Amino acid sequence: MNNAFILSNYQSKHMNTREKILEAVLKNQPAATALPDITMFKGDSAGLVERYMAIFATIGGAVHLVETLEEVKELLAKNFDSSRRIVTTLPELAGMAELISVAVDPHRYEDTELAIIRGDFCVAENGAVWLTEDLMGQRIIPYICQHLAVIINAEAIVPTLHEAYDRIGTGDFGFSGFIGGPSKTADIEQALVLGAHGPLTMTVFIMK
């Protein structure tokens, strides 16, 4: 049997499955109940920068309040090995880093030591940064690098996920996500280890 036959066999088999499942759902589901109003959930907008910085530090990330990209460059040069591969989406940093190409096979970024990108906004209640595909350069970038650095405008901090999703709306990016710190695991006897499969560290620059 060739592959096309196997596939079409299964397709015709599960066209019936689709109808059967939908029929069973319709028959078994209870009488419709309404959605709740969730507009009353909102966060406190005071002291967002301080609160974000405090939370992000407790998660094991590094956070700096800066005023210029020069400061960002200095801090990065101090903390990371410039002899290794550094990539970025910011043309202003082209002197110290390679510009990410969307056309290249994602596997080619395997040896990325540090990736420097912009974030859309961040969330004070949990330290997470919201990134959309266009800001990542390529989807793999924020996950495959050994160290991640994200630059956020100081006005772009929201109190809770409620304001976050108001801001995101339905959106239309093919991929997007929250990233809330360096990757981690506690699977071995609940001992917290920073650096699982994603980056070992994460640095956020809050730009005034």
Place this chain on the structure above:
Amino acid sequence: MLWIWRNFCVAEEAVSVKMGKDRVTDHTKHGAEYITSSDLSCLMHLEGILHRNKSAVKIMHIAEILNAEL
């Protein structure tokens, strides 16, 4: 007496005894001399464990304490 045969205490004997032992250890660790409750089956269970382990801690039903006060 018949009801003890197949409720949790007996159906899940190992887990139930372990829960009782941990509860007793917690009480004695905090220096309790008496353990009380309004639940007879709970008290029976803890008393059984205390006696088997020859503990000095005593069990009293809450009604006995109130009765002694009068």
Place this chain on the structure above:
Amino acid sequence: MKQTKTKDHASLAEAFIKDEERVDWHDGALWFIRQKRDIASKQIPEWEQLREAASTIKSNVISNLHDYLLQFEANLTRNGVTVHWAADADEHNAIVYSILKAKEITQMVKSKSMLTEECQLNEYLEERGIEVINSDLGEYIQQIDKEPPSHIVLPCIHKRKEEIGELFHEHLGTEKGMSDPTQLTRVARKHLRNVFLTRRGALTGVNFAVAETGEYVVCTNEGNADMGAHLSEVQIASMGLEKLIPQKKHLSIFLRLLARSATGQPITIYSSHYKKPRPGQEMHLILVDAGRTRQLGRVDFRDSLKCIKCGSCMNTCPVYRKSGGLSYHNTISGPIGAILAPNLDMKKHADLPYASTLCGSCSNVCPVKINIHGQLYKWRQEIVKEGYAANTKALGMKAMAWTLSSPGNFTSAGNAGRWFMHNIPFVVNNRFNPWYKQRDMPEGPKESFAAWYARNEKKE
């Protein structure tokens, strides 16, 4: 595969409890996670309102599931994702196989999916020459040990670091005796990184599926779902029908509740929203029934489908903490497992609703307010009605019903019990009485309370 299928919860629990030091450690570890959940939830003044909103949203989902499924399917298709429907585990597994076979893929990397554990996908694919590697560290450890995960969030919570070190020595060539968690994690990072870089097929689970937009969210701390997906040519997502939520904004409610309930974190490190394939990549999503529509039809138990798989009921349950997830002989264990499993196989899982003191702690912590302990009680009645209760349980309950049915019966039973205990104690103080195994029998009062009260009341 290690066999736990032939024994019931009580005997598996007994074996687990024999190692008292390990039980105390397991118990303490899970309770600590429960406490972290408490700290996190108390930092949100509106926590109870969030739970209520989540519960109400999920009621709306369950009662409009047909239409949400159609909406979700239409949006997925518009986004360029191929939609498949699977009635049961076999169909699900066959679909995954056919997708991989069509691209001649023989190695796949998987991020955590309890559904695929339920379907025993790995075994199915391995039998057909496709290698699957679990990339979540806890699941990877369980995979190399040929043991199922014991907890839906913390797969190897029952294992000591020395045991894990021994497994890594055997399978990854690490130094014998190495047990430091950081060192072991670094070894796994290096090994699994190579897996991500070389696998053309990746499979993920689904935490939340948004009907409104056709996207789905995958939550991890390790980043393994993203490492697999963004390097793959073919990305497959397997999801249970009940994972739907109506609108994107509802993610605010569920993401605020999920990680805080599961581990006490404000959010998982990665909450990735997958919508469209990368240029040149194939994306598939499989909608799986496998007993869910049947549970949907059970008036008393359909609310169990609200579950967001946080595991907080397991962390708080005294029985789970002292017996371990593997004692439940079901992929989903603990209190939620005990109300889901009897629907899948009432005979096999008849013991699970009885593995509970009905203390209700599970219902207290459940972020979507499932009345778990109420359902455990109802399942017992269902199981007795269907004839699956162990004979002795039914007889014991009948005896209890007789004893309590009238004051006369109660007094006779009490008098008889006291007579035996005073005059022929060895009738009950022997090894045939399970009570007597680790507990002394009570002494038995000289007279019943009723008799004492009658005597003393007259004195006043």
